[in-house]
Amino acid sequence: MSDKHLSTQFDAELSAISSRVLEMGGLVEQQVCLAVDALAEFSEAKATEVIRTEQRVNQMELEIDRDLSNIIARRQPTARDLRLLIGVSKTIGNLERVGDEAARIARTVHRLVANGTHGRLFPTTQMSNEAQLATASLRRALDAFARLDANQAMQVIKEDNEIDAEFDGLMRKLVTYMMEDPRTITASIDLVFVAKSLERVGDHAKNLAEQVIYIAKGADVRHTPLDGLESAVS
DSSP: OOHHHHHHHHHHHHHHHHHHHHHHHHHHHHHHHHHHHHHHHTOHHHHHHHHHHHHHHHHHHHHHHHHHHHHHHHHOOOHHHHHHHHHHHHHHHHHHHHHHHHHHHHHHHHHHHHTTOTTSOOOHHHHHHHHHHHHHHHHHHHHHHHHTOHHHHHHHHHTHHHHHHHHHHHHHHHHHHHHHOGGGHHHHHHHHHHHHHHHHHHHHHHHHHHHHHHHHHOOOOTTOOGGGHHHHHO
16 A cells, blocks of 8 residues: 555544544534523523533544544654644543533523522623623634634633633622522522633633644643743744
8 A cells, every 4th residue: 555545544534533523512512502592591401402412522522532542553643643633632622521511501500490590680691791702712712723723723812811801700790699689699609600611611712722723833832821822832
């Protein structure tokens, strides 16, 4: 078998792996959006669908990880190809954890509905803002992975502070609710965990962006301050 044929086969395997990562990313993104909708509508049906999807996400992670191990064992890749495979391994781990956060939100929805929380007034606007920022960050990180666009990945990292700020504001609002009406304490604590899950979605999107930069530029920027980010990948 010629070296060219082997190279073509290897390229096809890498392309297939990348496509499956994007498929997994799309599924996880839908999971988060559906979990947010379930919370906004106090929909047990949507929450159940999110939880049901978690098993599929977990299975995709296992299958992709197995195929990565097989490719590394058979092809013994070097340089950028090896970076891609390592980056993909870390990427699917982050995607699986995003799915976990979506399922955690969905389970909270079930608990809130069971406790009769729907109908109470809570800071839904702030929660919606944080959710929109987190899902948008995840979407941009996946797009950066699809294009291996380090510049777009850097923007995702830089914008993570906006999600953190929204989270901090939401915490203050929920504390105010609990102080003003002790009857809201139980539900407010549940919403604290929802807000934290959304903040974690943003963190995982940032982690995905860091892996894009690693794959595209060979630079590990996981603990690089924002002011040194551009010089680290130049």
